[in-house]
Amino acid sequence: MTNIQLPDIGVTMALVANLQASLPDFGRIVDRFGHPAPALRKLGLMHWENGRFDTAARTFEAALSLTPEDPDLWRDLASVYSASDRDEQALTAIRTSLDLDRNSAPSWQALASIADRLDAAETAEEAYRCTIALDPQASAAHLGLGLLLFRKKHYEEALAAVRISVELDPVNGLAHFALGHLAFIVCDFAACARAFDTAARLTLELDQPSRQKRARAITFQAMIEGRVQEALQNYGAIAGEDREDLDIIARDAFSVLSASGHLEAAAEIGRMRLAEKPDDPVRRYLLDAVLGRSVTGAPTDYIETYFDLFAPQFDSKLTETLQYNAPRQMVKLVAGHRTGFSHMLDLGCGTGLAAAELQPLGENLIGVDLSSGMLAEAAKRGPYTELVKAEARAYLEAAQSRFDLIFAADSLIYFGDLKPLMRAAADALVPGGIFALSIELAAGDGFTLQPSGRFAHSLDHLKVAAAYFAILETQESTIRLEAGKPVPGLYIVMQRQ
Numbered sequence: 203m204t205n206i207q208l209p210d211i212g213v214t215m216a217l218v219a220n221l222q223a224s225l226p227d228f229g230r231i232v233d234r235f236g237h238p239a240p241a242l243r244k245l246g247l248m249h250w251e252n253g254r255f256d257t258a259a260r261t262f263e264a265a266l267s268l269t270p271e272d273p274d275l276w277r278d279l280a281s282v283y284s285a286s287d288r289d290e291q292a293l294t295a296i297r298t299s300l301d302l303d304r305n306s307a308p309s310w311q312a313l314a315s316i317a318d319r320l321d322a323a324e325t326a327e328e329a330y331r332c333t334i335a336l337d338p339q340a341s342a343a344h345l346g347l348g349l350l351l352f353r354k355k356h357y358e359e360a361l362a363a364v365r366i367s368v369e370l371d372p373v374n375g376l377a378h379f380a381l382g383h384l385a386f387i388v389c390d391f392a393a394c395a396r397a398f399d400t401a402a403r404l405t406l407e408l409d410q411p412s413r414q415k416r417a418r419a420i421t422f423q424a425m426i427e428g429r430v431q432e433a434l435q436n437y438g439a440i441a442g443e444d445r446e447d448l449d450i451i452a453r454d455a456f457s458v459l460s461a462s463g464h465l466e467a468a469a470e471i472g473r474m475r476l477a478e479k480p481d482d483p484v485r486r487y488l489l490d491a492v493l494g495r496s497v498t499g500a501p502t503d504y505i506e507t508y509f510d511l512f513a514p515q516f517d518s519k520l521t522e523t524l525q526y527n528a529p530r531q532m533v534k535l536v537a538g539h540r541t542g543f544s545h546m547l548d549l550g551c552g553t554g555l556a557a558a559e560l561q562p563l564g565e566n567l568i569g570v571d572l573s574s575g576m577l578a579e580a581a582k583r584g585p586y587t588e589l590v591k592a593e594a595r596a597y598l599e600a601a602q603s604r605f606d607l608i609f610a611a612d613s614l615i616y617f618g619d620l621k622p623l624m625r626a627a628a629d630a631l632v633p634g635g636i637f638a639l640s641i642e643l644a645a646g647d648g649f650t651l652q653p654s655g656r657f658a659h660s661l662d663h664l665k666v667a668a669a670y671f672a673i674l675e676t677q678e679s680t681i682r683l684e685a686g687k688p689v690p691g692l693y694i695v696m697q698r699q
């Protein structure tokens with residue numbers, strides 16, 4: 203133990219003698235237990251309850267100098283250290299407590315809270331799980347674990363943990379508050395509104411973002427129940443002073459309801475929005491997608507309009523909210539096969555999230571994209587030799603044997619049948635060149651347009667389309683989150699034969 207110095211026994215006994223002389227209650231407890239340590243502990247707890255953390259810590263240290271093998275005393279000491287921001291000492295004390303007794307749920311809970319406060323997420327998660335294993339009724343541990351998983355964006359697991367904590371402790375307003383936010387993310391709108399109402403009743407006055415979420419949840423739930431027009435009409439009264447622009451509510455309702463599989467309601471909103479702006483390519487294509495109309499690929503006017511609008515928020519939305527990490531994962535896979543490329547192409551480069559990752563793999567890096575908004579963001583990033591505004595297949599068809607690496611992260615999802623694109627990619631590569639790409643995975647043997655407007659492809663379709671390539675490696679992965687749930691995908695590294 204490096205950072206906790208317990209007093210000498212002699213010093214403690216002098217303190218005990220003083221306390222016995224000045225505090226009759228203290229003397230009585232010593233007499234009852236026949237030992238001063240329990241009396242010191244009681245005194246320490248009293249100081250702690252009254253917020254005198256340093257005095258409490260000194261009293262627990264004195265008690266420990268007499269009974270250094272008492273795990274509960276070490277836990278008390280850890281808790282007062284933590285309360286007075288002595289974090290390293292708190293960790294040492296709680297670890298000492300656990301070394302003495304591995305089966306104490308309160309000590310694991312204390313370790314979890316201290317580690318959580320220190321942002322030591324792994325330690326905290328393990329400690330919450332140990333607490334729960336020892337005491338399944340420990341509502342605070344379920345809530346702590348739920349909040350930690352919430353921060354890690356493991357939403358479904360977080361929701362399950364918070365739900366248990368609410369069952370065990372139905373009057374904890376914070377648990378209902380967390381439940382409200384999580385239920386919204388996974389599109390359980392009825393549960394979201396209920397949880398926020400309970401949180402508000404129990405403890406918390408909801409902040410504005412939560413009140414806005416609650417109003418959206420009530421509105422979206424009414425839409426799911428088939429009352430789209432009525433829901434939009436009532437929205438203003440529900441949201442009151444917190445109301446947002448009704449057009450934004452309708453737009454977000456469309457995307458949230460289509461992502462969560464409420465396609466009838468989404469289609470009704472989509473029709474209504476298209477009627478307002480019949481020439482809007484985004485509204486038209488996404489309605490087609492929700493209605494499951496047969497489309498061979500995303501139209502170029504949709505791609506341009508959609509990504510031009512999306513470009514400024516793309517990076518934060520994808521990497522933070524949706525946990526998108528494909529460029530880094532795919533570059534790692536490519537580098538496992540080959541580096542030292544001469545001419546690399548980032549196809550559908552977007553804002554250039556892959557650029558910094560690709561740069562060490564070769565000399566020249568060209569980025570191609572249809573959206574000038576995305577290209578403008580990519581230009582700010584820097585490391586491209588050239589950025590070109592072009593349609594991907596057309597660009598490939600004009601680039602005979604030009605590249606030794608083509609990299610397409612999250613861009614083939616806008617193509618239906620992959621055969622023509624694969625043919626063009628094969629022609630644009632030198633023999634032996636590498637094509638790295640990602641797809642969203644579909645069951646069956648073909649490809650399908652999803653309500654999101656993105657295509658999912660089966661492995662069979664990919665293999666047939668990739669006739670000119672040898673597949674070097676595939677890796678299943680979550681591509682992004684959608685409605686709080688992981689979207690299954692596949693990274694593929696292939697070689698031009």
Ligand SMILES: C[S@@+](CC[C@H](N)C(=O)[O-])C[C@H]1O[C@@H](n2cnc3c(N)ncnc32)[C@H](O)[C@@H]1O
Nearest residue numbers: 509550551552555571572573593594611613616
């Ligand atoms: C989801 S973003 C991915 C961007 C980037 N590859 C990344 O991983 O961050 C898809 C990009 O593909 C572009 N895109 C889609 N279809 C395209 C096409 N037919 N031709 C060129 N670019 C296209 C879009 O404009 C958009 O920038």
